[in-house]
Amino acid sequence: MNKVDARFFDGKSSRGSDVEVELIENSGIRVAIQGKILDFPIDAISVECPVGDSGYLIHLPNDAVLHIGRSDPMADWCRPFAVAGMNSISLFERRWPYAIAALFVVIASGWWALTSGIPIVAKYLAKAMPNEIEFFLSKQGMNLLDHQFFGESELDPLRQRQIGNLFASMFEETELADRLTLLFRKGNILGANAFALPSGTIVITDELVEMSAHDEEIIAILAHEVGHIDQQHSIRMLLQSSGSAALFVVLTGDFGSAALLGASIPTVLVHNAYSREFETEADDYAYRFLDSQGIARHRFADILLRLEQEHGNGDGSAISGFLSSHPRTGDRINGPRPGQNGD
Amino acid sequence: MDGTIDYSGFTLEELRQAARGIDQEQYPRNYRNILAAKKWLGADQAETLISGEKQERRLESLSFHSDGSEYFRIWIVNICLSIITLGIYSAWAKVRRRRYFYRHTRLCGDNFDYHANPVAILKGRLILLPLLAAYLYGDFFVPGLTLGTFVLIIFLLPFLLVRAATFNNRNTSYRNIRFGFDGASKQSYKMFFKYGLISVASLGIASPIMEFARRRFVIENSRYGSARFSFAGEFGAFFKIYFFAGLMIAIGVFITTFFINQLESLIRSIFDVPYDPESLGFLVYLPVVLIGLTYFAAMVYASVRAGNYMFSHTSIGDRSIEANLSVRKMVYIQFTNMLAIIATLGLFIPWAHVRVHRYRVAHIFVDVGGGLDDFIAGEKQDADALGEEAGDFFDFDFGI
Numbered sequence: 001m002n003k004v005d006a007r008f009f010d011g012k013s014s015r016g017s018d019v020e021v022e023l024i025e026n027s028g029i030r031v032a033i034q035g036k037i038l039d040f041p042i043d044a045i046s047v048e049c050p051v052g053d054s055g056y057l058i059h060l061p062n063d064a065v066l067h068i069g070r071s072d073p074m075a076d077w078c079r080p081f082a083v084a085g086m087n088s089i090s091l092f093e094r095r096w097p098y099a100i101a102a103l104f105v106v107i108a109s110g111w112w113a114l115t116s117g118i119p120i121v122a123k124y125l126a127k128a129m130p131n132e133i134e135f136f137l138s139k140q141g142m143n144l145l146d147h148q149f150f151g152e153s154e155l156d157p158l159r160q161r162q163i164g165n166l167f168a169s170m171f172e173e174t175e176l177a178d179r180l181t182l183l184f185r186k187g188n189i190l191g192a193n194a195f196a197l198p199s200g201t202i203v204i205t206d207e208l209v210e211m212s213a214h215d216e217e218i219i220a221i222l223a224h225e226v227g228h229i230d231q232q233h234s235i236r237m238l239l240q241s242s243g244s245a246a247l248f249v250v251l252t253g254d255f256g257s258a259a260l261l262g263a264s265i266p267t268v269l270v271h272n273a274y275s276r277e278f279e280t281e282a283d284d285y286a287y288r289f290l291d292s293q294g295i296a297r298h299r300f301a302d303i304l305l306r307l308e309q310e311h312g313n314g315d316g317s318a319i320s321g322f323l324s325s326h327p328r329t330g331d332r333i334n335g336p337r338p339g340q341n342g343d
Numbered sequence: 344m345d346g347t348i349d350y351s352g353f354t355l356e357e358l359r360q361a362a363r364g365i366d367q368e369q370y371p372r373n374y375r376n377i378l379a380a381k382k383w384l385g386a387d388q389a390e391t392l393i394s395g396e397k398q399e400r401r402l403e404s405l406s407f408h409s410d411g412s413e414y415f416r417i418w419i420v421n422i423c424l425s426i427i428t429l430g431i432y433s434a435w436a437k438v439r440r441r442r443y444f445y446r447h448t449r450l451c452g453d454n455f456d457y458h459a460n461p462v463a464i465l466k467g468r469l470i471l472l473p474l475l476a477a478y479l480y481g482d483f484f485v486p487g488l489t490l491g492t493f494v495l496i497i498f499l500l501p502f503l504l505v506r507a508a509t510f511n512n513r514n515t516s517y518r519n520i521r522f523g524f525d526g527a528s529k530q531s532y533k534m535f536f537k538y539g540l541i542s543v544a545s546l547g548i549a550s551p552i553m554e555f556a557r558r559r560f561v562i563e564n565s566r567y568g569s570a571r572f573s574f575a576g577e578f579g580a581f582f583k584i585y586f587f588a589g590l591m592i593a594i595g596v597f598i599t600t601f602f603i604n605q606l607e608s609l610i611r612s613i614f615d616v617p618y619d620p621e622s623l624g625f626l627v628y629l630p631v632v633l634i635g636l637t638y639f640a641a642m643v644y645a646s647v648r649a650g651n652y653m654f655s656h657t658s659i660g661d662r663s664i665e666a667n668l669s670v671r672k673m674v675y676i677q678f679t680n681m682l683a684i685i686a687t688l689g690l691f692i693p694w695a696h697v698r699v700h701r702y703r704v705a706h707i708f709v710d711v712g713g714g715l716d717d718f719i720a721g722e723k724q725d726a727d728a729l730g731e732e733a734g735d736f737f738d739f740d741f742g743i
Contacts, residue, residue: 007453009518009519009520010519011519011520011720012719012720013520013568013716013717013718013719013720014517014518014519014520014568014715014716014717014718014719015518015716015717016453016518016716050446051417051439051442051443051446052409052413052414052416052417052443052446052447053409053413054442054443054446054447054454055446057456063519063720064519065519067453067454089420089424089439092420093416093417093420093421093439094413094416095416096416098416098420099415099416099419099420101423102419102420102422102423102424103419103423105423105426105427106419106422106423106426109426125483128484129483129484130484132486133482133483133484133486136486235483239480239483242479242480246479248689
């Protein structure tokens, strides 16, 4: 008995009727509608796949439809008539093994995009960007820092000039030489610190100068900051963070508030991971620079250790290593590991 | 004697004749019994109007017949396919997600359906993608491009609203009868201009009037088949909702900033904490969290109450709609959704959508007195997905 219960809607009024649909030997269907028996050949009808367990929809001529519940044991005889592609998708959607496999694909490709895809794209985009943007962002950033944190430098002007000259002579052979500018500020609550702005401006705090035991230590720190500028870390960070949020929205195909909330989670997590990666890149740059200038590597390690004592971070626990934005100092003072010297 | 006749053995035709012939004034109980017997014989065959008499009003809620784990499978499989096809499938994915929600939402036993053509959605997305890219990243390459794109979108907004409403209504059906939208871009531009001007002139205080006008415009130009939607609400009541939401935020901010200072010195004096900016550092985050929660609650309040108000003053033909969503329940659902989404790194999203949808539709009621058989199909409409996709991309709310 190839019979199944269905709801019939003629498409002209909202009146629905309960009908019985009969399958005739793969040649079509027979429907009893309001006392009339109607035959529809296969090529006059089209069958639409269910979404979840919503049931099949059979489109009849003249905009009429039959709706067959999926719970009906006979419903699956509709399957062979349905569009093949959507049929298998509808099947994937209903079975857990496919869903679990899909979940793994999504996690794996999401992970790849966050760790490799987005950073690579951001690197090329950053190179393509006009310099004006970097100057504009730097000006804004410097205004903010000056307004919120910095004070006027109280360092002896003679000492300022001395460090300035050293900086200029040290880096005059790098490609960035004509963009680099060194500024002195009092760090206040930021303490001993140095900052690199994408335009090529580097700010060093009085506290850091005072903390250094040797001028080569200052050179090491400045080399680290030049590394940030050379590798365009600020712009890349901006692109990567917004890129990972955009990726999440595109992946879920969902633009609502739930998705935006979800998008903020990877953004927070990867922001710190990206930041640590950039610090390591800048460290590598600094070590290579020290090597090229014949300065001992321990100069950088010495000042890093003293900085750590002052700021009291990097306690070495796994959580802080993952969540903090700088790499653990223990990792940093050992210098670049073999094979990590590239770009 | 009134009320003594047993109508249970009557056929539908006999009941109809009895209903026509009876003197309602004299035999009200008999009349009610006739109606009850008719309803029992099946709403499908019942008529809404009997010789000019209107049927009794009977509200029935929409209902949702599925669960989060079913939607999770659909959601994840579609995301996976979107990735594999480098995003092209996302248009099909959108249609399937919508279709899932529509087809599992029922009224009087029959489900809604969604008919959008994925190719139309894909076209819309391809047109809008450069605009979205220019909006998000334009400033990095050409300063001012972001602002330029934003201004362009604002000027297109009235047009996009009409396209979105047409597309969405046209592609929604119930019992194989499509919804439709008759609004014209010209009216839409007039409305945006008029109420936009009022909003600006009142320095933003009257800005809910823009939202009110937009929703009223969408409702009043919608139809189900050939039955037009009508709206009988007024701006005053709508404004009150937004006024209270604003008041909630203001009070929240005031209380928080006022008491946090007191709290800090109180804790210091009780526990004898010496002054040190680090020691009570968590108090810095407390106001941010509290104000955030107040803002969240106020937003849910405004959206739930405004939604209730708009629905409850809407009729389709002569059938009224009611909505009675509770703010407290919705705050609870949305807040726990938020926590669960964070805790599961986003995997809870499908369940979150299902929870909200299930609650929402269960509190929307339609007057189904005498059955819903008397709607007639309207004229067919064509629509492109440009407006709908623009709403998605730029996060505009085009709905009722």
